[in-house]
Amino acid sequence: MKLPTTDLQIEALLPSSIDGMRLCARTVSIDGRVALLFSNAREKWEKVNKKRIDHPEVEGFGQIVIVEADGRCVSTAQFKITSDEVKFDLLANGGWVIIRHDTRDLPSESSDASVHDISGAMTASFRAGGAVEFVQCNDIGQVVIGHGDEGGDGEGLTCFGSNGTPVFKYYYPGEEDEPDYGLATWCCYALNVTDEAIWTQYYAHMLVTKIGSDGQASRWRPLRRGARALAVADNYIGMLGRYNQYVSTLFVYRLHEPPKSKVVAITKLLCDGV
Numbered sequence: 001m002k003l004p005t006t007d008l009q010i011e012a013l014l015p016s017s018i019d020g021m022r023l024c025a026r027t028v029s030i031d032g033r034v035a036l037l038f039s040n041a042r043e044k045w046e047k048v049n050k051k052r053i054d055h056p057e058v059e060g061f062g063q064i065v066i067v068e069a070d071g072r073c074v075s076t077a078q079f080k081i082t083s084d085e086v087k088f089d090l091l092a093n094g095g096w097v098i099i100r101h102d103t104r105d106l107p108s109e110s111s112d113a114s115v116h117d118i119s120g121a122m123t124a125s126f127r128a129g130g131a132v133e134f135v136q137c138n139d140i141g142q143v144v145i146g147h148g149d150e151g152g153d154g155e156g157l158t159c160f161g162s163n164g165t166p167v168f169k170y171y172y173p174g175e176e177d178e179p180d181y182g183l184a185t186w187c188c189y190a191l192n193v194t195d196e197a198i199w200t201q202y203y204a205h206m207l208v209t210k211i212g213s214d215g216q217a218s219r220w221r222p223l224r225r226g227a228r229a230l231a232v233a234d235n236y237i238g239m240l241g242r243y244n245q246y247v248s249t250l251f252v253y254r255l256h257e258p259p260k261s262k263v264v265a266i267t268k269l270l271c272d273g274v
Helices: none
Strands: 021-028 034-039 045-048 051-054 060-067 073-075 079-081 086-090 096-100 113-116 122-126 130-137 143-152 157-160 166-170 188-193 197-202 208-212 217-220 227-233 236-241 249-255 261-268
Touching: 021 060, 021 086, 034 086, 060 086, 086 130, 096 130, 130 188, 143 188, 157 197, 188 227, 197 227
Parallel strands: none
Antiparallel strands: 021 034, 034 060, 045 051, 060 073, 060 079, 086 096, 096 113, 113 122, 130 143, 143 157, 157 166, 188 197, 197 208, 208 217, 227 236, 236 249, 249 261
């Protein structure tokens, strides 16, 4: 996905709350729109006098604010939401999908993902499996999920149709780059879904993988650093650092025949990388 060129001060477009609802998630859609999800759903627990108090009832309402390329802000209708710890993305048809990050407090048969149309009405629900770190939708309405290693039993990459039907699962095959610490599968560090392919970086050897529409995978080995975001343009990738002094550093690589790549630029950003 490519962000539009703009002179807007982006930080001014990211309010922490609106109408009593707090900002709980954000995304950039495949066509470059910035979307903010606000919710008044209660947090699952709070700290009071050094003690943790759990709240069994956390449901509330959500509302999405979409920032267009020209700076216009468009608000969706409010809709019911079951948690404020979620990931979401916009669908090409004007709707959106919302998925709970953590499913450890849900029965195994319960849905943790909901698909909404442009009016906010829920049109489908399905079980994504939790441990959701990234959600991105492609232009045909498929929902691609990158799973982490905490918050449920989701693993690797999964893809669902906009009606909740499973499309495929992708697991890191190991081979000579078998992950460290005996992990049977891998967790997603960064995800970028384009019109042509799915790009991701995974733990533990930090390989960058491109999964084409034909299901074939190509892998590159950039500098072994974890990324928190992955940008793609032609045969170049940009990786925003995840750890230590690199959290605000953008590494740009030119991709050659897999697994070879070359650093062509390193830029320090004036932000924290979020």
